[in-house]
Every structure is written in C-alpha cells, then in structure tokens.
Amino acid sequence: MKKHYLTVGLCVAVFLNCVAQEFTTKASITYEKKENIQKQILINTPGMKEHLQNMPTDRITRYELTISGNKTIYRSIPTQQRVSNSNITFLDSKKILYSDYNVGKTVAVRSVIDEEFIFESTPGTIEWRIQDEVREIAGYNCRKAIGRFLDSAYVVAFYAEELIPQVGPEGFHGLPGTILLLASPRMAAVWTATKVDLAQVKEDEILPPSIKGKNLSKEELKKKIKKKFADFGNRELDTDKIADSYFKSIYFL
C-alpha cells in the first residue's frame, strides 16, 4: 500500500502548481488614438456629408502615459503625419495632462488653434458600471466597464487587473485597474494601448507642466474657446457647437 500513497502524494504535488501573477504600480504605456474624422464632423454638423468625400476617414495619433502609483503624466507624441487640411484635425496637436489622484489635482496644457493654455482642475467624477466582457489588449486580459460623465456622455473602457493604478488615458480614472482601451462614441475615437513598458518608466518626468501661459478657470476657458472658434469659423460650421464639444473634450477628455 505504501506505493499507492507515494503515487497519490506525487499527483498532489504535481497538481499544486499555482498561478504567479505579476502586479505592478509603475508603467509607461503608449496609446494609439484612432479617430473617424468624417464621423466626428457629421456628429457636429450633419449637413457636411457631401464635403467629406475627399477626406480621409481615420486619423491616428499617439500618446504616452507615464504612471507611478497614483500620479500620471499623459503627453502627446509628436507625429510627422500630415493628415488633412481641415481646420479641425490639428486642434489637439499638443496635449499634456498631469494628474495626482492622491491630492485630487490635475494640470493640463492644451493648444487651442494657435495658443497654449494651462489650467488647473480637480479630476472629474465618472460613474462606472463593470461589465462581464473580457478582451486581450497589449497582452493583458482587460475587463469592460461603461463610464458616464458630465451627466450624459458615455465611454467604454477596458482595464487591466494586473496594473494596479486606477488611471487611464485622457484623465479617465477610477476603475480597479489601468485602462488600456478607451472608446468614445461621441468623439468617434478609440484609444488603444499598443505597448506597456514596465522596465523603463521615467518617473522623474511626472511633474506638473510649467509653460508660459495663462492659468484659466473653467468658465474663462470655455469663453476663450468659443471666441477662438468664432474667429476662425466659416458659415458652414456651427462653431458654437464645435467649441462646446471641444471644451468638453479639453475639460475632461
């Protein structure tokens, strides 16, 4: 009978192979943002359909999110790619967003047409509903969640459980892990993580941006944008509406 115990014991030993999970609090993530420009324009100005024929459908831009604990810096990666002559497409050519969720502070730098602004704010609140769907993004199993912010706007996010910081691109945060995919139907845009680098994280670059610029409040910024758009606009565009949606994207997205 001793032989049997040995066999049983051996089997148990083989069986007790546990899963070693890697959890991390520091990472540098590269996102690729894919926008459907035609859709974007149509959302804002439905009458533009015939003007869109010569326009490319998609535009791709890239961003880098550097994370250390609950502090992040989100920066656009300059690209050479010249997509279109349309005056809307170059709007978010430069973007820096510093967030410190420990103290609840965000500092953003945005270029609006030809001028750069810096403004301080607090992270907005998002109501998340966790879903059942799972998708693999950049080698991580990510779980779906639907977020609602500013009362009515929806986004879809996929977050990785293995990445502990509750952060994501464009200032989205608050999920139990780091967001690796973000989709905004309203913006006709999808941010997808293409690379998650755990080794080379430039932590010392996570600092509030300091540029020569005007530190504006929320209301001031809104007015400023509206005016800018009105100056640049042509008759075919509803500049007020575009400015409004752009403000929303700057303020939160």
Place this chain on the structure above:
Amino acid sequence: MCLFHTFIFQTNPLYQPILQQVKTIVLFCILSLVTTTIFAQKNNIKGLVLDSTGKKPLSYAIIALIKKSDSTLLLSTRSLLSGQFAIDKVKPGNYSVLITYPQMADFLLDIAVQDTSQLDLGKIVMNSRFQVLQEVIVRSAKAIRMHGDTLKYRADSFAVSAGANVEELLRRLPGIEVNFDGSIRAQGKNVKRVLVDGDEFFNDDPTLATRYLKAIAVEEIQVYDQKSEKAKLTGIDDGEENKTINIKLKENYKRGLFGKLLTGGNADGSYNHEAMLNIFRNREKASAFITHSNTNGLGLSYNDRSKYLSDESEFVQDESGNLIGNMHLDGNYGVSGLPNITTSGLQYINKWKDNKHQLSLNHRYNQLGSSGWSSYNSLQILPDGSERKTGSYNTNTHHEQINKGSGSYSFQIDSFSNIRAYTYIETERSLGKSSSSQESKDGNDNFLSKSLQNRFNEGNSEKMHAALFWKRSFRKIGRLVSANLISTYDQYRNSQLSETDNQYFNNSLPPTLDSLNQLQKNNQNTRVLAGNINYSEPISKSILLNIEYGWRSTNSERNRDAMGRGSSGKYDSRIDSLSNDYLVSVHSHNPGISLQYRESKLTMNAVMKVNLLNLRQEDRLTANTSSSRNFTNLFPSFLTRYSLSRMRNLSFNYNGRASTPSIDQLQPLKDNSNPFYVRNGNPNLRPSFNHNFNLSFNKLNLKGNSFNVSMNWYQIRNAITSQQSIDQFNKTTQQFVNRDLPGNFSIWINQTINIKNLGAKNASGYISFSMGYGNSGSLYILNNNDITSRQNRWSFSPMFSYNITGKLNWQYQPSFTYSTSRSALTKTQNFNHQHTSSLKIFLPWKLELQTDVVMYFQPANRDFGNSRNVIKWNASLNKKFFKHQQGEMALSVFDILNQNTGYSRSISGLGFSESAENFIPRYGILSFIWNLSKNF
C-alpha cells in the same frame, strides 16, 4: 465527522488541507474577535482572500464595492500581501462586493451597510462557494466560468477551423477529452449524456449531437453532474451523478436548418450513405436522419450500437423497486459477421405557452442483415487435473427489422405541479439461420464428442409501454409529492427448427449416436403493472425526510411446444417431455424511508428500503404443480459528501443490496436446445447480499485541470454462483448455489493537466494520466470443487493531446495492462499494451489529412507461445469546397497494413480460449459530403 476526518488524514496524505483549514478558521475567528473590539466606531468591511487551495493568501485581488441601486462602482481596493482587505467609512446602503483576480472566477456577494456596520466577510476562497450572507452569485467574465455547479465554456472564445463540428470544439476546451471513438470525458469522468438546449438529441448517443452539429452554431458548452431520475423525483441526493454536457445553441441558429449529406463507396461494393436534416424554429425542432452502410465491420462498436440500436431511455422500476434506465438496447449487436445496416430516425420536439407544454415524438427504424462465420477454441482444466479441449466453427446469417415509436407529453399544470405521460411501442421481426460443428477432446486428443447442428429461427416481438408521472411541489421549500404508474405489455413469439446430430465417444466402444429433429414454438407474454408514491418533507432547514412506497406485479405466461417430425414429414407430433407451459408471477411491495442532512458543505444521506417479494411458478402442463417462495430483502445505504471547497469534493458511500434469485435460477423452464449444456434449478436458493464501500475525492479548476481518486471495495455474501459439472462426454450440467465470494478491491486515479501556449502561438495541450489497480476474487465451482482464483490487474494509460489552432491536432494514448490470475489449478500472467494515436493536419488549399493508428501488442507468455501484434492504420484526405466549406470530398483507406485478423483470446482461472471471426480486410472508400445550413 471529526472522527471521520482524522481517519482520512491518517490514511491518506491527500486530505491534509482539511485539518489545516480547520486550524486557520479557528485562528481567524480569534483574530477577528480581537480586531472588531478595537475598531468599533465607524462602519467597516473586511475580509481575507485566499486562492483555490484555501491556503495561500491572494494579494492584489480587486475588491470593488458596487451600488445596488444603479450598479455603479463606488470604490475599489486591493487585498494586501497577507490577502486581507479593509474598507471603511462607506455610505450606508445596499452594495454588491465584487472580488476579482486574474484567471479566477469572480465573486459577487450582496451586503447591506449601516452607519455602524462591522462586516467581516471572513475567508473568501476564490473559486469556491462562500456563504456568509444570504445571497451568493458567482459570476465571471472569462471564457470559462463556474455557475452554480455548472462549468460553462463560451464557444466563441475557442477557435476552431471553419466548418468544424462540435466534437472538434470539445477537443479545444480545457478539461474535456474526446477519445478516438467519439466518447467524451470531462474532468476525468465519462460523459453519459449530451443534450442540445436541454433536450435529448434523438437519444442518449452523444456522437449524433457532437458529430452532426456545427461548432459555429454553439453559444455555450455547459458541463454538469446530472442527478439521477430518483433524486429529481424525491429531492434526496442519492449520490448518483451522470456527467452531462449541454450544448446551448446561438439564438440565430434556433431559426434555421442545417443538415448533412454523405455518400461514399468503392468498386468492391463497400458503401456508406448518410443524410441528416435538422429544422429549428424557436422552441420547435424537427430532425430526421437515414443511414445505409455495410462498412461497420465486426459486429458493431459501442458507438454504432447506441447509434443504431438504442432509443430514448425510459425509466422503469425493477423488481426491488429501484428506478432504472431502460435503454431498449437490443441484443443483436452480438451477431457476428459483416452487417449491412439501414437505420432512420424522425424526431419532433415542441414547447409552447412559456414551455408549459412540451411534446416529443420519436420514430426509429432499423434494418440489419449480416452473414458471417466464427470459430472458437478453448482449453479447460478440470479439478482432477485432466484437460478438456473444445473447438467449434459456426456460420450464420441473420436479418432483422425493428420499428420503435415513442411519444412524451408533459404539462406544467401550475407553478407547482407537473404531469408527464409517456408511451413506447416497438415491433421486431427477425429471421436467421445458423449451422455449427463442435468437437471436444480430452488431454490426450481422444475425441469425447462431436456435434453438428443446423438451426432456423423466426421470431417477432411486440412491446407496448405506458407511463404516467406526476409531481407536485409546495410553497414550503423541499416539500414534494410525486407518483408514477407504469404499465407494460410485452409479447414474444419464436419458432426454431433444429436438426442436431451428436456423437459420444467412450474409449474403444463404438460411438453412441443421438440425433434430434424438432420444431420449437416459444410464446411468452408479460404484463407489468407498477406504481410508486414518494413524499418528501423538510423537517428543518437542513434535514429532509422522504417516505416512499412502491409496488409491482408481473405476470408472465411462457409456453413452449416442441414438435417432432411425424410420419407425414411434417412437424406435427408433439413431444410432451420437451414442451412446457408455465405461469410465472412476481409481486413485490417496496416501502422505504430516507433521511438527508445537508448544510453548505456537508451532505449526509441514510436510506433503508425493504423489499417484500413473492415468486410463484405454476406448471400448467403437469397437473398444476405450483411452487411459491417469499423473500424479505433489505437495502440499506449511506452516503456522505463533503465539499472542501466548490471544486474539491470528498465522498464516502456504502450500499447494501440484496438480490433475490430469479425464477430461472430457482426452477428453470425445461430446455434442451443445446444437448451439451443442461440447466437444473435449485429451489433452496437464498437471496444474496452485496456490501459495497466507495471512497472518492475529486478536484478541478477552471483552467481545466482535474484530479480524481476513487477506491472501491465490495463483497457478496451468499452470492448466487453458477456451479458446473462436466461429464466424460464434455457435457455441462449447470446449477446455481449460494456461496460467500471473496472481496474485491480497486483503486483508480486520474489526473488531467492543461498546458497553454506550448511553443507556437495558439498552441495548447493537455496531459492526462489514469492509473488503476484492482484485486478481485472469483469462484468457480466445477465438478463439486470450489476453485477460488485471485486476479490482480494493474493498468496505466496516459493521454497526450496537442493542438495548434488551424494547423494540427494530435493525440496519443498508450495503455499498459498487466494482470495475473492465480488459482489452485492455474497460474497465469498477461501483459499487453496498446497505442492509439491520431493526427489531423490542415494543409493549404483547404486540404485536411487525418490519420489514426491503433497498435496492439501482446507479447508471448507461458500460455500463448506466439506474441500477438496488430497494427491498424487508417488515413483519410479531405478537401473542402465552396466559400463556406459546405462541400467536402474524402478519400479514406482503412487498415492500410491489412493486419485486421478478427482474432481475440482470453484467459480465465480455469483455462484459456481464443476465437476468430470474419472481418473486412483493407479497403478504401471515396466519399462526398455536403453540409447545408440556412437561417430564416
């Protein structure tokens, strides 16, 4: 219970975790008592997350608090390195706590938080049941999840090649193994039933569903243990479980049709044609199939047998009041030779008015024709040391036709009661001719007897069964009343013409001649009326009482007219000594009581059933002599099952079972159909009693790994054992007697390990090991000598599987068996090993190459001087056509090496035997397959 645990701990290192767990619980209780007294101010939720072994803490598990009101996330936190977590200052309200961890099933637990709540969720073992507050739901976002006791696989998460069938999908699922013959194992256990959307697909044959249904139509594969029919009726868990797979179809495939047409043949006259059509419209389903083939080889394999010959199972009571599944499996698969088989089936299932009404209609038709030969050689050693050699040669042709129809209608009267009616009708006609010659010799090759026999058979039978089932539950959970009534009428008629010439040799004397020429007409009618009433009442939350009463009466008329050849040359002179006319009746009453104790982890079950039986046999030919016997039998049983965690179970069963001697054993009907085999009755037989103990442990996880151990010991007291005596002419006289049989022990271990990402991308595989050891004793009684023999049998059969999606599937299954048999007369040992392997390669141009090989090796040993090695190798090349690969052409070659011999041999404690049958040698076949599917 404590005693029980200690016992197990000492005997088996497997169960060490239980004690550890108990220790941890105690420690944790003390710890939590201390901590709660310190922080008794604001509200606070805390707990400890452990992995599926229940021992290792899980750090960084996500604990999310979700508002019940709008299901939005309030906050989330991570468990510490120690596995502990704490959340404080939570706004009062109702929340769901969602705990997730990569690769593990989710936990969802509802809690109510007040201003001063101090909630301790205690130990949370991921993947395991956790019941601290009322409601627990386990949910998962993964491709595999555990829902209650059901393991669910989302089909779309597992890639299969275009046009693949369900079998191919099952091969991809971790934890599921598909064997070469299409039989399925899940978590190391054999799958008994395959359902489609909860309904049987034609019958209990799993391969019909898995081979004809397309993987693309499947939404989800569910694997669970289905309780026995008895457990469903009474609510009392009797420990009997059948692994069941349910194939859930996608909604859009429930409106549509799909089917298959196959035609194949070769120049030598082999053919195989199949057609199958399924039409679904919401809850309405109609299916039809027809097959026509002569390539089914020697007899029929297990799969073919169930495919061609079985039908929807019907539940009936046996004589001791136990509900048994009656498969309507006809005995014809034993026919040797090369059968040509035509079979067809029609099925219609409909459910309407919120599934309150359910109707199911089935028809099956089978036609089987076969002709063949077989030969048999045996050597038997008698207790006095002398030998008997027997050789026989047999040819036969056989033809039969079977029609079966069944219908079932069930009606949900209200939310509490349900009624079901079932009918079954079967007619069978058979015609056969066989001739055989037999010789027997003694050890010095002197003839003892010679016999030549020709037989013509014609038979027909009719069966009519009807049953009514009623079940009612009540507001009080657990209270249940059920009743059933079954009535059957079976009629069997058979005429047999035998011409026999026997020669007996006795040393130097001239041989004695004995010839027989007679026509036998057998006629048998059996009526059964049986009923059963069951009442279950919950005495407390965890105790359930069940009382049942059943009765059964069987009346059977059996008569035989033996007609000799009269002077006119016709069979018209009745031979009274060989004719008989009996009236046999069996009446039984079966009261029973069972008690079940069940709390979250422990189930205990004690049952006592009594069987009061009266057997009566009346000989209507010989002046109404009748005999009657009364028996009282007890059926005690005891079952314990302990869930160490959701995926780890330990169970212990005891079953005591009395078996009453049958009428045939007490007083057989006179029968002289085989002059070399005479049966005598034994009116003094007592019932036998079987003690059976079983201890088993099983464990599985969501990755598809599983581990099972099962130990079994049984012994039969007063076993009804066959006693034979062989005379000098090798004529056997047989009778049943009571004897205590030696005990039997067996152990079986199975372990399956899944391996993901083996080298290439999309590659996966699994390894499974099964080991078995059995020690059994058997008793032969020969010429008044009791010969006990002991058999030891070791077997080891691993299985390896490797898949690269869209490229290749490979499977290899060797099996090694070593057995010894030891008795006062003989001592034998036998070793054999078998290797089966199959390989499927997906080539360019939609070509698929499939090959399988079965190698059987039996080295020479003392009993068989020559080794026996057979390699059967089959291969086929498939080419798929059209956009959706609906078309397929296949060139298959069977037995490429032409090694099929139709030969088999066996050893028993009293000698050995070998037999040979005719077989199909190497052949090739070219087939065209057209798969159609359409949605509407």
